Amino acid sequence: MASTATMTRSASHPGWLRLTHWLNALAVLIMVSSGWRIFNASPFFDFSFPAVLTLGGWLGGALQWHFAGMWLLFANGVLYLMLNIASGRLFQRFFPVSPRGVLRDLSTALRGKLAHDDLTHYNQVQRFAYLFAIVDIALLVISGLVLWKSVQFGLLRELLGGYEAARRVHFIAMTLLMMFVVVHLVMVALVPRTLLLMITGKGRKA
Numbered sequence: 456m457a458s459t460a461t462m463t464r465s466a467s468h469p470g471w472l473r474l475t476h477w478l479n480a481l482a483v484l485i486m487v488s489s490g491w492r493i494f495n496a497s498p499f500f501d502f503s504f505p506a507v508l509t510l511g512g513w514l515g516g517a518l519q520w521h522f523a524g525m526w527l528l529f530a531n532g533v534l535y536l537m538l539n540i541a542s543g544r545l546f547q548r549f550f551p552v553s554p555r556g557v558l559r560d561l562s563t564a565l566r567g568k569l570a571h572d573d574l575t576h577y578n579q580v581q582r583f584a585y586l587f588a589i590v591d592i593a594l595l596v597i598s599g600l601v602l603w604k605s606v607q608f609g610l611l612r613e614l615l616g617g618y619e620a621a622r623r624v625h626f627i628a629m630t631l632l633m634m635f636v637v638v639h640l641v642m643v644a645l646v647p648r649t650l651l652l653m654i655t656g657k658g659r660k661a
């Protein structure tokens with residue numbers, strides 16, 4: 456009989472999920488660091504990103520990285536969403552979620568009383584944060600399409616309020632994603648066992 460301390464391969468973090476998660480993290484790193492270099496070439500705010508944090512060396516190089524990373528982000532994101540929906544995992548893991556539930560779990564977490572026994576179950580703060588990241592990345596891709604091919608994606612451009620507005624939407628969505636990443640990394644650091652599960656797929660069965 457398996458004890459509670461037994462390391463068991465988790466059905467909640469299958470191989471395809473771990474692979475798409477880490478490819479997504481790589482794609483986000485490439486997109487953000489090259490995006491900052493592109494922004495620096497023509498900033499619409501009164502600041503630039505430190506060159507050391509950017510990728511590509513110059514505008515042309517950064518654009519090459521951004522366009523290459525774009526395909527990885529898009530293809531990998533579509534694969535993640537398709538497998539998540541087809542397996543039924545998306546609805547099992549991320550729903551139900553409600554403002555009341557998020558606030559309840561947030562307040563429990565802030566009082567240090569949120570249980571982490573079952574790593575295969577996401578609390579409502581995690582559900583909200585992950586769904587937010589998924590929707591925000593979709594918005595980044597959509598606004599990015601407008602900036603890339605603004606004539607071809609004319610309807611999308613108008614829906615976003617025009618080319619310059621799409622630039623702002625793209626920038627704000629990037630900023631929100633970076634805020635998610637900071638909170639995400641803090642949450643992972645607070646419960647490091649989740650990292651082991653996301654790397655090996657093995658976790659302690661509750």
Ligand code: HEM
Nearest residue numbers: 476479480483484574581585588589636639643649650653
């Ligand atoms: C850079 C962009 C990143 C994004 C957009 C992102 C997004 C996500 C999402 C959406 C999930 C939930 C996946 C699912 O269950 O379907 C997740 C889980 C997870 N991520 Fe990330 N991630 C990023 C980077 C990272 C990094 C750099 C680390 C570690 C250093 C990390 C560690 C984890 C872990 C451990 C989990 C599972 C957490 C848990 O069980 O509660 N992520 N991430």
